[in-house]
Amino acid sequence: MFKFSSVPCLILTFMAGFPPAVCADDGNAKDKEVELETLDVISVTPVHGVGLPKDKVPAYVQSATSEDIDRAEVLDLTSYLNRNLGSVTINAAQNNPLQPDFNFRGFTASPLLGLPQGLSVYVNGVRYNDPFGDTVNWDLLPESAIQSINLFGGANPLFGLNTLGGALSVQTKNGFNAPGHQLEVYGGAFGRNVISAESGGNDGTLGYFVNIRHFGEDGFRNVSPSDALNVYGSLSWRSENSTLDFTALYGDTQLTGNGPSPVELLRQNRNDVFTSPDITENDSKFFTLEGTHWLTDAVQLAGNGFYRKTKTHSFNGDASNFVNCSEAGELYDANSGVPVFPLFPNNDEFFSFLADNGISRESDNPGECPDEITDLAGSNDLANFILRDQNGNLIGFDEEDDALNAINNISNRTQESFGGTGQITFQQKLFGLDNQFIAGFSYNRGLVDFNSQVEITQLLPSRATTRSGVFVPEDATGLKGATTSWSGFFNNALDLTESVTFTV
Known part of the structure; x- marks a missing residue:
C-alpha cells in the first residue's frame, strides 16, 4: 500500500530559502493522507502473460518478491517458503540443506526418485519437474536468481499433469525488473560459506542480468562436505508492444547427505556417521526463450520454448543386505x-x-x-x-x-527435455462486461537414460566403503525411455460485478 501526504507550505519555503510570503495558502494546508490500493496481478497460466488481479483468481495464491526473499535471509527457496508461506513444511530426509522434501497441503515436490510427487513447479513458464519421476532438484534453482513466486493451492489442470495439490510458479530476474549490482558474502559454523554476485541493467531497449552463486560447507557431521555452483544469465529486449527474454541457468553441485546413525554411535560422538559416502552430483543446463506481443490494445500473444539437460550421479555406501x-x-x-x-x-x-x-x-x-x-x-x-x-x-x-560386509549403490540418470507453450489473450467486453479469455497449447518431450548397480565391497574401520569392482547382475537395472505430452487449455474470467468474477 502506498501512502502520500501533503506537506505544510511553511516547511517547504524554509527548506528552499524563500520567504513565506511567496507561498499562497489555497485553504488545503492541513495534513491529508491518500491511500492507493495495491493491485497484485497474477498469471493464471504457466506463461507469464497479461494476468488477473489476485482477488479474481479462483484459487488460494501466495506470492513473494525478490525483496521479500532477501529480507528473510534464507539459504534457499524452500527455506523461504517454509518460513513465510502457509500450509508449507519441509523435511530433510536426504540429510542435506539443498535437498529437502517440499510439502504443501500434504503433497510433495522432492529430489528423491520414487517418492510420490503431487506438485508442479514452473520456471519462466517452463515445467521444472524432471521427466523421470517428476522430481525437483532444488539445488539447481538458486534463490538469488528469483524475481517473484506464486504458489497456487489445489488441483489445477492449467498447470499440466500431476498438479494434484498445487503449483509453484517462479519468475527469474532480468535487466528490467532487477537493475543494479550486488555482492553478498556470508559464512558460519561447520565451514559454511556463500558468495553471490549479480549485475543487471538496461538502456530502455536492451537489458542484461547475470548472477553467480557458490555455496560450500563441511557439514556438522564427519565426511559431509557439500559444494554447489549456480550461474544464471539473461538477455532481454523491449519495445512498445513486445518483449523477448532469453535465459540460461547452469548448475554443478556435489551434495553429501549421510543417513541416520544408531543411538549407540551418537552417544560416543554426535558427529559420527554410520556409513559413508552418500553423494549426489548434479550437472544441469537450462535454456528458455519467452516473449509477448500485443497485436492490438486488447489482444496479446505470449509463448516460450525451452531445452534442459540434467545429469545425476549418486553413490551411496551402505552396510550389506546380503x-x-x-x-x-x-x-x-x-x-x-x-x-x-x-x-x-x-x-x-x-x-x-x-x-x-x-x-x-x-x-x-x-x-x-x-x-x-x-x-x-x-x-x-x-x-x-x-x-x-x-x-x-x-x-x-x-x-x-x-x-x-558392505555395498555401494550406484546410479546414473541423464534427462533431456524440450518443448514450448503458446497462448493468446483477449481482453474485450462480453455482453457489455469486462472479460478476459485465454487459450493456448503446450508440448513437452522428455528423454530418459537411467541405470543402477550394486557393488559388493568392504566397510572400513571408519565406516566408509571401498571399491571392489564386484557387481551383482541381478540387482542391476537399466532403462531408456521417452515421454511426450500435448495439451490445450483455456481460461475465461467474466466480471459479473466489481466484486464477483465468473471463471471457467
Missing part, C-alpha cells in the same frame, strides 16, 4: 574352488531352501544367516545359491578380515 554366514563357520574348503565364506541372496527363495532342509530363520533377525547352515557345509545344492558377479564368478571371501 546374507553373510561367516559367523556360523566355514562352509567350504579353501581348495574347493568355492569361497570359504560365500554370500547368499536375502530373499524368500533362499530361506525356503533352508527351511526345506530343516533350517529355520532367526526369529530376532530373520535376514541373518542361521547357525545351523553349517549342516549343509560343502553341499552342491547350497552352492547353487551363492551370488555370482558380472563375470560369473562366485562371490565370497576366504579370510574373516576380508569380509564383504
Whole structure:
C-alpha cells in the first residue's frame, strides 16, 4: 500500500530559502493522507502473460518478491517458503540443506526418485519437474536468481499433469525488473560459506542480468562436505508492444547427505556417521526463450520454448543386505574352488531352501544367516545359491578380515527435455462486461537414460566403503525411455460485478 501526504507550505519555503510570503495558502494546508490500493496481478497460466488481479483468481495464491526473499535471509527457496508461506513444511530426509522434501497441503515436490510427487513447479513458464519421476532438484534453482513466486493451492489442470495439490510458479530476474549490482558474502559454523554476485541493467531497449552463486560447507557431521555452483544469465529486449527474454541457468553441485546413525554411535560422538559416502552430483543446463506481443490494445500473444539437460550421479555406501554366514563357520574348503565364506541372496527363495532342509530363520533377525547352515557345509545344492558377479564368478571371501560386509549403490540418470507453450489473450467486453479469455497449447518431450548397480565391497574401520569392482547382475537395472505430452487449455474470467468474477 502506498501512502502520500501533503506537506505544510511553511516547511517547504524554509527548506528552499524563500520567504513565506511567496507561498499562497489555497485553504488545503492541513495534513491529508491518500491511500492507493495495491493491485497484485497474477498469471493464471504457466506463461507469464497479461494476468488477473489476485482477488479474481479462483484459487488460494501466495506470492513473494525478490525483496521479500532477501529480507528473510534464507539459504534457499524452500527455506523461504517454509518460513513465510502457509500450509508449507519441509523435511530433510536426504540429510542435506539443498535437498529437502517440499510439502504443501500434504503433497510433495522432492529430489528423491520414487517418492510420490503431487506438485508442479514452473520456471519462466517452463515445467521444472524432471521427466523421470517428476522430481525437483532444488539445488539447481538458486534463490538469488528469483524475481517473484506464486504458489497456487489445489488441483489445477492449467498447470499440466500431476498438479494434484498445487503449483509453484517462479519468475527469474532480468535487466528490467532487477537493475543494479550486488555482492553478498556470508559464512558460519561447520565451514559454511556463500558468495553471490549479480549485475543487471538496461538502456530502455536492451537489458542484461547475470548472477553467480557458490555455496560450500563441511557439514556438522564427519565426511559431509557439500559444494554447489549456480550461474544464471539473461538477455532481454523491449519495445512498445513486445518483449523477448532469453535465459540460461547452469548448475554443478556435489551434495553429501549421510543417513541416520544408531543411538549407540551418537552417544560416543554426535558427529559420527554410520556409513559413508552418500553423494549426489548434479550437472544441469537450462535454456528458455519467452516473449509477448500485443497485436492490438486488447489482444496479446505470449509463448516460450525451452531445452534442459540434467545429469545425476549418486553413490551411496551402505552396510550389506546380503546374507553373510561367516559367523556360523566355514562352509567350504579353501581348495574347493568355492569361497570359504560365500554370500547368499536375502530373499524368500533362499530361506525356503533352508527351511526345506530343516533350517529355520532367526526369529530376532530373520535376514541373518542361521547357525545351523553349517549342516549343509560343502553341499552342491547350497552352492547353487551363492551370488555370482558380472563375470560369473562366485562371490565370497576366504579370510574373516576380508569380509564383504558392505555395498555401494550406484546410479546414473541423464534427462533431456524440450518443448514450448503458446497462448493468446483477449481482453474485450462480453455482453457489455469486462472479460478476459485465454487459450493456448503446450508440448513437452522428455528423454530418459537411467541405470543402477550394486557393488559388493568392504566397510572400513571408519565406516566408509571401498571399491571392489564386484557387481551383482541381478540387482542391476537399466532403462531408456521417452515421454511426450500435448495439451490445450483455456481460461475465461467474466466480471459479473466489481466484486464477483465468473471463471471457467
